[in-house]
Amino acid sequence: MAGRLTVGDSSLLRRINAAVTLRTLRGGRPVTLTQLVGDTGLSRPTVEGVVEGLIESGLVAEVDHTPAKAPPGTRQRGRPARWFRFRAEAxxxxxxxxxxxxxxxxxxxxxxxxxxxxxxxxxxxxxxxxxxxxxxxxxxxxxxxxxxxxxxxxxxxxxxxxxxxxxxxxxxxxxxxxxxxxxxxxxxxxxxxxxxxxxxxxxxxxIAEHWQGAAVGKGDVVFVMAGLSPGAGSLINGKLHRGFGGAAGEIGALHLLGQEAAPERLLSTTGKPLDPLDEAAVARVLRLAREGDEVARVAMDRFLRRLVHDVAALVLALDPELVVVGGWAAGLDGVLEPLREQLALYCLRAPEVALAALGEExxxxxxxxxxxxxxxxxxxxxxxxxxxxx
CATH class of the missing domain: 3.30.420.40 (ATPase, nucleotide binding domain)
Structure with a gap:
Protein backbone atom coordinates (compact mmCIF):
# COMPACT_ATOMS: atom_id res chain seq x y z
CA MET A 1 0.00 0.00 0.00
CA ALA A 2 1.42 3.39 -1.00
CA GLY A 3 2.65 5.59 1.89
CA ARG A 4 3.05 2.76 4.42
CA LEU A 5 6.51 2.13 5.91
CA THR A 6 7.98 -1.30 5.27
CA VAL A 7 9.99 -3.10 7.94
CA GLY A 8 13.22 -1.92 6.29
CA ASP A 9 11.97 1.68 6.08
CA SER A 10 10.97 1.62 9.75
CA SER A 11 14.41 0.38 10.76
CA LEU A 12 16.06 3.11 8.70
CA LEU A 13 13.84 5.75 10.32
CA ARG A 14 14.85 4.55 13.80
CA ARG A 15 18.52 4.82 12.87
CA ILE A 16 18.03 8.32 11.47
CA ASN A 17 16.23 9.36 14.67
CA ALA A 18 19.08 7.92 16.75
CA ALA A 19 21.69 9.86 14.74
CA VAL A 20 19.74 13.12 15.10
CA THR A 21 19.36 12.64 18.85
CA LEU A 22 22.97 11.65 19.36
CA ARG A 23 24.22 14.69 17.45
CA THR A 24 22.17 16.92 19.75
CA LEU A 25 23.47 15.19 22.88
CA ARG A 26 27.07 15.39 21.71
CA GLY A 27 27.14 19.14 22.34
CA GLY A 28 28.63 18.36 25.74
CA ARG A 29 26.17 19.78 28.25
CA PRO A 30 23.51 17.66 29.98
CA VAL A 31 20.02 18.19 28.56
CA THR A 32 16.55 17.20 29.59
CA LEU A 33 14.19 14.99 27.67
CA THR A 34 12.03 18.03 26.98
CA GLN A 35 15.02 19.91 25.55
CA LEU A 36 15.86 16.96 23.34
CA VAL A 37 12.31 16.90 22.00
CA GLY A 38 12.53 20.61 21.17
CA ASP A 39 16.01 20.44 19.66
CA THR A 40 15.41 17.36 17.50
CA GLY A 41 11.82 18.07 16.45
CA LEU A 42 10.94 14.44 17.25
CA SER A 43 8.01 13.29 19.34
CA ARG A 44 8.52 12.63 23.04
CA PRO A 45 7.86 8.86 22.79
CA THR A 46 10.33 8.65 19.90
CA VAL A 47 13.04 10.50 21.86
CA GLU A 48 12.41 8.37 24.95
CA GLY A 49 12.86 5.20 22.93
CA VAL A 50 15.99 6.49 21.19
CA VAL A 51 17.60 7.61 24.45
CA GLU A 52 16.98 4.25 26.10
CA GLY A 53 18.67 2.55 23.15
CA LEU A 54 21.66 4.92 23.35
CA ILE A 55 21.97 4.23 27.09
CA GLU A 56 22.06 0.50 26.37
CA SER A 57 24.79 1.06 23.75
CA GLY A 58 26.93 2.92 26.30
CA LEU A 59 26.98 6.20 24.40
CA VAL A 60 24.57 8.09 26.68
CA ALA A 61 24.10 8.21 30.46
CA GLU A 62 21.34 9.55 32.65
CA VAL A 63 22.69 12.05 35.17
CA ASP A 64 21.54 13.44 38.48
CA HIS A 65 20.96 17.12 37.83
CA THR A 66 19.58 18.51 41.09
CA PRO A 67 18.17 22.03 40.63
CA ALA A 68 19.09 24.91 42.90
CA LYS A 69 17.43 24.80 46.31
CA ALA A 70 13.86 26.04 46.13
CA PRO A 71 12.60 28.73 48.54
CA PRO A 72 11.08 27.40 51.81
CA GLY A 73 7.45 26.41 51.51
CA THR A 74 7.47 25.84 47.75
CA ARG A 75 6.56 22.53 46.21
CA GLN A 76 7.92 20.91 43.11
CA ARG A 77 5.13 20.23 40.68
CA GLY A 78 5.11 17.03 38.71
CA ARG A 79 7.89 14.55 38.28
CA PRO A 80 11.48 15.85 38.24
CA ALA A 81 13.03 16.26 34.82
CA ARG A 82 15.33 13.52 33.53
CA TRP A 83 18.74 14.71 32.38
CA PHE A 84 21.07 12.97 29.93
CA ARG A 85 24.62 13.45 28.62
CA PHE A 86 26.82 12.05 25.87
CA ARG A 87 29.47 9.70 27.30
CA ALA A 88 32.60 11.17 25.73
CA GLU A 89 34.63 8.67 27.75
CA ALA A 90 32.96 5.74 25.97
CA ILE A 207 43.56 20.12 8.60
CA ALA A 208 44.78 21.01 12.11
CA GLU A 209 45.23 24.71 11.37
CA HIS A 210 41.76 24.78 9.81
CA TRP A 211 40.33 23.09 12.92
CA GLN A 212 42.01 25.03 15.73
CA GLY A 213 44.73 27.26 14.31
CA ALA A 214 45.43 30.14 11.94
CA ALA A 215 42.98 28.98 9.26
CA VAL A 216 39.79 28.64 11.30
CA GLY A 217 36.84 29.78 9.21
CA LYS A 218 38.83 29.89 5.95
CA GLY A 219 37.67 27.85 2.96
CA ASP A 220 40.63 27.70 0.56
CA VAL A 221 43.90 27.22 2.43
CA VAL A 222 47.46 26.15 1.63
CA PHE A 223 49.68 24.97 4.49
CA VAL A 224 53.39 25.07 3.64
CA MET A 225 55.64 22.70 5.57
CA ALA A 226 58.79 24.77 5.14
CA GLY A 227 61.33 22.04 5.77
CA LEU A 228 64.43 21.04 3.87
CA SER A 229 62.25 19.81 1.02
CA PRO A 230 59.06 21.85 1.38
CA GLY A 231 55.70 20.19 1.07
CA ALA A 232 52.20 21.56 1.22
CA GLY A 233 48.69 20.53 2.16
CA SER A 234 45.70 22.17 0.48
CA LEU A 235 42.08 22.60 1.49
CA ILE A 236 39.49 23.54 -1.11
CA ASN A 237 36.17 24.68 0.35
CA GLY A 238 37.44 23.32 3.66
CA LYS A 239 38.05 19.82 2.25
CA LEU A 240 41.46 18.21 1.85
CA HIS A 241 42.73 17.95 -1.74
CA ARG A 242 45.01 14.89 -1.97
CA GLY A 243 45.28 14.50 -5.71
CA PHE A 244 44.70 11.28 -7.64
CA GLY A 245 47.67 9.45 -6.15
CA GLY A 246 48.14 11.41 -2.93
CA ALA A 247 51.00 13.53 -4.33
CA ALA A 248 49.28 16.94 -4.39
CA GLY A 249 51.42 19.65 -2.78
CA GLU A 250 54.86 18.07 -3.27
CA ILE A 251 56.34 21.44 -4.19
CA GLY A 252 59.80 20.41 -3.00
CA ALA A 253 60.27 18.63 -6.34
CA LEU A 254 59.69 21.76 -8.46
CA HIS A 255 63.39 22.59 -8.64
CA LEU A 256 63.94 19.36 -10.57
CA LEU A 257 62.07 20.83 -13.52
CA GLY A 258 64.88 23.26 -14.15
CA GLN A 259 67.65 21.14 -12.64
CA GLU A 260 68.34 23.99 -10.25
CA ALA A 261 70.50 23.80 -7.15
CA ALA A 262 69.38 21.41 -4.42
CA PRO A 263 68.76 22.72 -0.85
CA GLU A 264 72.18 21.56 0.40
CA ARG A 265 73.80 23.95 -2.09
CA LEU A 266 71.34 26.78 -1.66
CA LEU A 267 72.05 26.91 2.08
CA SER A 268 75.80 26.38 1.87
CA THR A 269 78.06 29.09 3.29
CA THR A 270 81.29 27.40 2.15
CA GLY A 271 80.72 26.72 -1.54
CA LYS A 272 80.41 23.03 -0.78
CA PRO A 273 77.09 21.19 -0.20
CA LEU A 274 75.79 21.51 3.35
CA ASP A 275 76.69 18.26 5.12
CA PRO A 276 74.86 17.04 7.09
CA LEU A 277 71.73 18.53 5.60
CA ASP A 278 69.44 18.49 8.62
CA GLU A 279 67.31 20.95 10.56
CA ALA A 280 70.10 21.76 13.01
CA ALA A 281 72.42 22.73 10.16
CA VAL A 282 69.74 24.84 8.54
CA ALA A 283 68.92 26.53 11.83
CA ARG A 284 72.59 27.41 12.26
CA VAL A 285 72.76 29.10 8.84
CA LEU A 286 69.59 31.06 9.49
CA ARG A 287 70.74 32.08 12.97
CA LEU A 288 74.00 33.40 11.52
CA ALA A 289 71.99 35.33 8.93
CA ARG A 290 69.90 36.98 11.66
CA GLU A 291 73.09 37.88 13.51
CA GLY A 292 74.38 39.73 10.46
CA ASP A 293 76.70 37.20 8.81
CA GLU A 294 76.71 38.33 5.18
CA VAL A 295 77.50 34.92 3.64
CA ALA A 296 74.74 33.27 5.69
CA ARG A 297 72.32 36.06 4.76
CA VAL A 298 72.94 35.43 1.07
CA ALA A 299 72.36 31.69 1.61
CA MET A 300 69.11 32.41 3.49
CA ASP A 301 67.94 34.74 0.71
CA ARG A 302 68.61 32.03 -1.90
CA PHE A 303 66.62 29.49 0.08
CA LEU A 304 63.71 31.85 0.73
CA ARG A 305 63.53 32.77 -2.96
CA ARG A 306 63.22 29.08 -3.78
CA LEU A 307 60.52 28.68 -1.15
CA VAL A 308 58.63 31.65 -2.57
CA HIS A 309 58.81 30.22 -6.10
CA ASP A 310 57.51 26.86 -4.86
CA VAL A 311 54.65 28.43 -2.94
CA ALA A 312 53.80 30.78 -5.83
CA ALA A 313 53.28 27.81 -8.14
CA LEU A 314 50.68 26.40 -5.79
CA VAL A 315 49.07 29.79 -5.21
CA LEU A 316 48.71 30.35 -8.95
CA ALA A 317 47.09 26.93 -9.35
CA LEU A 318 44.69 27.11 -6.40
CA ASP A 319 44.18 30.84 -5.63
CA PRO A 320 43.86 30.23 -1.86
CA GLU A 321 42.52 32.76 0.57
CA LEU A 322 45.31 32.02 3.05
CA VAL A 323 48.82 30.52 3.06
CA VAL A 324 49.92 29.20 6.45
CA VAL A 325 53.65 28.66 6.98
CA GLY A 326 54.77 25.95 9.40
CA GLY A 327 57.68 23.58 9.96
CA TRP A 328 61.04 24.79 11.28
CA ALA A 329 60.67 28.09 9.38
CA ALA A 330 57.61 29.03 11.43
CA GLY A 331 59.62 30.54 14.27
CA LEU A 332 62.06 32.54 12.16
CA ASP A 333 62.03 36.32 12.01
CA GLY A 334 61.56 37.71 8.55
CA VAL A 335 59.89 34.73 6.88
CA LEU A 336 56.45 36.26 6.42
CA GLU A 337 57.36 39.60 4.92
CA PRO A 338 59.53 38.23 2.09
CA LEU A 339 56.79 35.73 1.30
CA ARG A 340 54.16 38.46 1.19
CA GLU A 341 56.30 40.75 -0.99
CA GLN A 342 57.37 38.07 -3.44
CA LEU A 343 53.94 36.46 -3.75
CA ALA A 344 52.56 39.89 -4.61
CA LEU A 345 55.07 40.06 -7.47
CA TYR A 346 54.52 36.54 -8.82
CA CYS A 347 50.80 35.99 -8.26
CA LEU A 348 47.80 37.56 -9.88
CA ARG A 349 46.17 37.91 -6.49
CA ALA A 350 48.37 37.65 -3.41
CA PRO A 351 46.80 35.62 -0.58
CA GLU A 352 47.00 36.34 3.11
CA VAL A 353 50.11 34.82 4.73
CA ALA A 354 50.24 33.73 8.37
CA LEU A 355 52.40 31.64 10.68
CA ALA A 356 51.06 28.32 11.92
CA ALA A 357 49.46 28.61 15.34
CA LEU A 358 49.75 25.04 16.63
CA GLY A 359 53.52 24.69 16.79
CA GLU A 360 55.15 21.29 17.09
CA GLU A 361 51.86 19.49 17.69
Missing part, protein backbone atom coordinates in the same frame (compact mmCIF):
# COMPACT_ATOMS: atom_id res chain seq x y z
CA UNK A 91 35.82 5.71 23.49
CA UNK A 92 39.07 7.42 22.57
CA UNK A 93 41.10 8.43 19.52
CA UNK A 94 44.83 8.73 18.87
CA UNK A 95 46.74 11.12 16.63
CA UNK A 96 50.33 10.14 15.78
CA UNK A 97 53.13 11.94 13.94
CA UNK A 98 56.06 9.85 12.72
CA UNK A 99 58.81 12.29 11.84
CA UNK A 100 62.46 12.13 10.85
CA UNK A 101 63.71 13.31 14.23
CA UNK A 102 60.78 12.60 16.52
CA UNK A 103 57.50 10.90 17.25
CA UNK A 104 54.51 12.61 18.84
CA UNK A 105 51.24 11.11 20.07
CA UNK A 106 48.07 12.80 21.34
CA UNK A 107 45.01 11.09 22.83
CA UNK A 108 41.49 12.49 23.23
CA UNK A 109 37.97 11.43 24.10
CA UNK A 110 35.09 11.24 21.62
CA UNK A 111 34.48 15.00 21.74
CA UNK A 112 38.12 15.80 20.94
CA UNK A 113 38.95 16.82 24.52
CA UNK A 114 42.71 16.33 24.80
CA UNK A 115 43.70 13.89 27.57
CA UNK A 116 47.44 13.69 27.07
CA UNK A 117 50.43 14.19 24.77
CA UNK A 118 53.80 12.46 24.52
CA UNK A 119 56.85 13.12 22.36
CA UNK A 120 60.18 11.40 21.88
CA UNK A 121 63.29 12.30 19.89
CA UNK A 122 64.59 9.55 17.63
CA UNK A 123 67.71 9.06 15.54
CA UNK A 124 67.12 9.99 11.91
CA UNK A 125 69.09 6.88 10.88
CA UNK A 126 66.57 4.44 12.44
CA UNK A 127 65.32 1.84 9.99
CA UNK A 128 61.59 1.24 9.52
CA UNK A 129 61.35 -1.58 12.08
CA UNK A 130 63.17 0.42 14.75
CA UNK A 131 61.08 3.52 14.06
CA UNK A 132 57.81 1.57 14.30
CA UNK A 133 59.05 -0.03 17.50
CA UNK A 134 59.54 3.47 18.92
CA UNK A 135 55.98 4.37 17.85
CA UNK A 136 54.55 1.35 19.67
CA UNK A 137 56.55 2.18 22.79
CA UNK A 138 55.37 5.78 23.00
CA UNK A 139 51.76 4.75 22.34
CA UNK A 140 51.97 2.27 25.23
CA UNK A 141 53.50 5.02 27.37
CA UNK A 142 50.73 7.56 26.75
CA UNK A 143 47.97 4.97 27.22
CA UNK A 144 49.44 4.02 30.60
CA UNK A 145 49.90 7.64 31.59
CA UNK A 146 46.31 8.65 30.76
CA UNK A 147 44.67 5.42 31.94
CA UNK A 148 43.15 4.86 28.50
CA UNK A 149 42.57 1.20 27.66
CA UNK A 150 43.78 0.09 24.24
CA UNK A 151 40.43 -1.63 23.68
CA UNK A 152 38.67 1.74 24.08
CA UNK A 153 40.38 3.19 20.98
CA UNK A 154 37.85 3.77 18.18
CA UNK A 155 40.23 5.20 15.58
CA UNK A 156 43.92 6.01 15.09
CA UNK A 157 45.31 8.42 12.48
CA UNK A 158 48.99 8.72 11.59
CA UNK A 159 50.96 11.42 9.81
CA UNK A 160 54.14 10.69 7.84
CA UNK A 161 56.37 12.49 5.35
CA UNK A 162 56.13 11.28 1.78
CA UNK A 163 53.51 10.37 -0.79
CA UNK A 164 50.84 8.26 0.89
CA UNK A 165 48.20 6.34 -1.04
CA UNK A 166 44.66 5.76 0.18
CA UNK A 167 45.50 2.31 1.56
CA UNK A 168 48.30 3.67 3.76
CA UNK A 169 51.35 2.65 1.71
CA UNK A 170 54.23 5.12 1.44
CA UNK A 171 54.71 5.31 -2.33
CA UNK A 172 57.69 7.62 -2.00
CA UNK A 173 59.38 8.59 1.26
CA UNK A 174 63.03 9.60 0.97
CA UNK A 175 63.25 11.36 4.35
CA UNK A 176 63.56 8.14 6.40
CA UNK A 177 65.43 4.88 5.75
CA UNK A 178 63.27 2.00 4.49
CA UNK A 179 60.19 4.19 4.10
CA UNK A 180 59.57 4.05 0.34
CA UNK A 181 57.21 1.17 -0.40
CA UNK A 182 56.41 0.58 3.28
CA UNK A 183 52.82 -0.55 3.90
CA UNK A 184 52.59 1.62 6.98
CA UNK A 185 48.87 1.05 7.40
CA UNK A 186 49.20 -2.74 7.46
CA UNK A 187 52.15 -2.61 9.85
CA UNK A 188 50.38 -0.40 12.37
CA UNK A 189 47.01 -2.15 12.13
CA UNK A 190 48.64 -5.15 13.80
CA UNK A 191 48.92 -3.05 16.97
CA UNK A 192 45.30 -1.86 17.15
CA UNK A 193 41.81 -3.34 16.99
CA UNK A 194 40.34 -0.23 15.40
CA UNK A 195 40.65 1.55 12.04
CA UNK A 196 44.08 3.08 11.35
CA UNK A 197 44.24 5.93 8.81
CA UNK A 198 47.56 7.05 7.27
CA UNK A 199 48.01 10.53 5.78
CA UNK A 200 50.76 12.87 4.61
CA UNK A 201 52.07 15.16 7.36
CA UNK A 202 51.54 18.47 5.51
CA UNK A 203 47.96 17.46 4.71
CA UNK A 204 47.31 16.83 8.39
CA UNK A 205 48.91 20.14 9.34
CA UNK A 206 46.50 21.93 6.98
CA UNK A 362 50.29 20.56 14.40
CA UNK A 363 50.67 17.22 12.56
CA UNK A 364 49.56 15.10 15.52
CA UNK A 365 46.56 17.37 16.06
CA UNK A 366 45.61 17.05 12.40
CA UNK A 367 45.80 13.27 12.79
CA UNK A 368 43.55 13.52 15.84
CA UNK A 369 40.99 15.50 13.81
CA UNK A 370 41.03 12.85 11.06
CA UNK A 371 40.48 10.11 13.65
CA UNK A 372 37.56 12.07 15.11
CA UNK A 373 36.08 12.56 11.64
CA UNK A 374 36.18 8.80 11.11
CA UNK A 375 34.41 8.19 14.42
CA UNK A 376 31.78 10.81 13.65
CA UNK A 377 31.04 9.20 10.29
CA UNK A 378 30.23 6.03 12.22
CA UNK A 379 28.31 7.69 15.05
CA UNK A 380 26.09 9.74 12.77
CA UNK A 381 25.66 7.20 10.01
CA UNK A 382 22.33 5.44 9.58
CA UNK A 383 23.90 2.28 10.97
CA UNK A 384 23.05 1.48 14.60
CA UNK A 385 25.01 3.83 16.94
CA UNK A 386 28.40 2.38 17.77
CA UNK A 387 28.24 -0.25 15.06
CA UNK A 388 31.30 -0.12 12.87
CA UNK A 389 32.98 2.55 14.98
CA UNK A 390 35.10 -0.07 16.68
Missing amino acids: GHVLGIEIGVHGIRVVVADLTGQLLGTAARRVDEALDADERLGAVRAIVAEILRGTGVARDSLWAVAVGSPGIVDREGTIRLGTAMPGWTGLDLGARLRRSFRCPVIIENDANLAA VVAMGALRVALDHVEEQLFAVDPPGAGAR
